[in-house]
Amino acid sequence: MIYETKVLTRSPVPQASAGQDKVKWRHYSGEYKDHFSTKATWEQLRTVNPKVWWHKIVWFSHAIPRHSFITWPAIRDRLSTRARMRTWGLNHACLLCGEVDETRDHLFMASPYSFTIWNWLCCGLPGRRIPRLGDHSSVHYSAEHWDDSLLHRLALQAIVYGIWRERNNRRHQQPPRSVLLLTRTIDKDMQNRLQAIYHGDESRLTEVTQRWSRSTSIPS
Ligand SMILES: [Zn+2]
Numbered sequence: 001m002i003y004e005t006k007v008l009t010r011s012p013v014p015q016a017s018a019g020q021d022k023v024k025w026r027h028y029s030g031e032y033k034d035h036f037s038t039k040a041t042w043e044q045l046r047t048v049n050p051k052v053w054w055h056k057i058v059w060f061s062h063a064i065p066r067h068s069f070i071t072w073p074a075i076r077d078r079l080s081t082r083a084r085m086r087t088w089g090l091n092h093a094c095l096l097c098g099e100v101d102e103t104r105d106h107l108f109m110a111s112p113y114s115f116t117i118w119n120w121l122c123c124g125l126p127g128r129r130i131p132r133l134g135d136h137s138s139v140h141y142s143a144e145h146w147d148d149s150l151l152h153r154l155a156l157q158a159i160v161y162g163i164w165r166e167r168n169n170r171r172h173q174q175p176p177r178s179v180l181l182l183t184r185t186i187d188k189d190m191q192n193r194l195q196a197i198y199h200g201d202e203s204r205l206t207e208v209t210q211r212w213s214r215s216t217s218i219p220s
Pocket of ligand 1: 094106
């Protein structure tokens with residue numbers, strides 16, 4: 001109330017000589033301008049959350065959207081794994097190997113089925129370890145080499161998506177795919193994606209595809 005009174009007493013009394021009233025739009029910086037800005041208005045309305053460490057792993061320009069939309073809740077541990085479902089009174093084992101606790105880290109990393117996929121597809125990417133989804137330090141992509149960073153992120157998303165899909169297929173009584181078959185499917189997805197990204201640039205496509213092939217060790 002005091003503040004309002006001060007504003008009122010300090011504000012100049014409207015006078016015809018000061019010209020006509022104008023409509024002004026408040027911008028994010030706090031300034032008032034003549035024009036409306038959607039961005040400035042949105043920035044004032046939205047809740048700004050701090051940047052999370054994994055945003056560049058999930059959202060990047062060459063990512064496949066359906067892969068990103070599974071990787072996102074996987075990293076946040078928000079997928080309805082059996083361990084999460086147990087809190088709702090449902091108790092089941094890992095559908096890939098039979099382990100009692102189907103936690104996020106077990107399903108995507110530690111399960112022998114999943115670990116084999118990581119090993120066959122990513123072990124050859126230089127300077128990389130098999131990442132753990134919840135561990136900041138193991139999924140760090142300030143890569144010296146852009147191609148490796150891109151390949152690793154694409155592979156991470158393709159693998160997470162492939163494993164999650166396989167797990168859900170099994171849950172719905174579909175015939176299980178062998179680890180070799182799923183690995184080959186993911187490998188094919190990767191090659192198709194690289195072709196789409198480097199379409200029209202044959203030399204780059206060859207270079208990156210060869211780089212990818214060298215990183216894999218899929219049994220023939
Ligand atoms: Zn398992």
